[in-house]
Amino acid sequence: MTEYSNQSRAGGDYEWHYEYYDEEEPVSFEGLRANRYSIVIGFWVGLAVFVIFMFFVLTLLTKTGAPRLEIPDPSEKHDGLGECVLEVRGHVESHSLFHFYIHEEERARAGRGAVIGRGRRSGRGQTDEDEHFLSSFNIPNYVNSEPPIISDSQSAAPKSLEPAHSAYDVIQY
């Protein structure tokens, strides 16, 4: 006990350390103009604004399909899909990035029949265009959980399709 009192009288080399904070002088809280937690509140408000803004931008894109921008120059061709990512072209234009991609797919599909179920293309109706589009696309990560009912010449094209999970479903859920 006397050692304690000696030390406290001598100015004390007893120090109280927090694990996370450095050994600095204690922070003074005198004369704060705003609320103490203003940074905390500002941070969370900023985060919420960011998320809500992103959600509204995405829903706007789905509702209006992006406002009609200037008609792109027919001579410019987009070779790479990776470029101009932030160029929003939701409308169906013959020279838009995605339409070009769709055309490229259809050309490739017409050329290479081996990958796709040939027997189905002829029977494609417009009512279930969605499912046929997905099914005849040979989508990667497409899990066929049911065995083929009708044995085709194409072994990779089962007739009954349950899109268990495709990358597309991620977005179009």
Place this chain on the structure above:
Amino acid sequence: MNSSSEAPFTNLTDCAEVQVPSQVFLAIAVASLSENLLVILAVIKNKNLHSPMYCFICNLAVFNTISSFSKALEDILLLFTDAGHLNSRGPFELKIDDIMDSLICMSFLGSIFSILAIAVDRYISIFHALRYHMLMTMRRVMVILSAIWVLCGTSGALMISFFVATTVKIFFVVLFFTALFLILLLYVHMFLLARHHANRIASMPGAQARHRQSGLRGALTLTILIGVFVACWAPFLFHLLIMMICPENPYCECYRSLFQLHVVLLVSHAVIDPAIYAFRSTELRNTYKKMFLCSASRICKQCV
């Protein structure tokens, strides 16, 4: 303990650190462990799920398992220390503490990289669908996964050894923002393509009703995906930034006093991840149904 040296502190430091009881951490860790172990089990058991995408999802689950396991272990050891069985300053305990911190750091880095890998894989499967199976062979997937593990392992060990250096914190923050930017880019691009396809389909007769609903659901999915990622990681990263930028400012001090809450958010990310990535897959859910139905019917047969 020593009130005379405590009093000056309580007068000046108004923002006392918010303590979260260890039971909360333990509960979150147990929930995360069970969910992620279920995901790993389902992916291993079902042969249909041995594809690149599910490998990446399983990898994410493994990292989450490691992080929640190490966090739980750390909490248990802290409980022992508080009860007096362990010396918090002993060399052995410090070493154990360092090892667990490296494991946690490694698993945090690993989950960021896994989420990025999942986004890149989905992107390739949509935009390079015809060449996907040539680009993403299982061999390449294994190479990518081992590269992620080696990178995260070494980074975790290095970061904990040199944590006091500012470079480490800057590296962590930069890594997070790069990953976030890339994820935003990839998913928004995929979303735009999906919308374009949906518009084309909707322009044909007979499919009008589903158009709006699927659009909203897509936007909601994407917002939840990115929103959860940002909401769980950003507070902790902002804490690191504030530690570097303004260690003396009282406002910053009040933000730093919420450190344990931010760590709670960080570990709860491991609980939410399976719900966002793994459990959305119908095939995975079917695997669970089969597993539980089979075990239930086996139990019933034994009872009868």
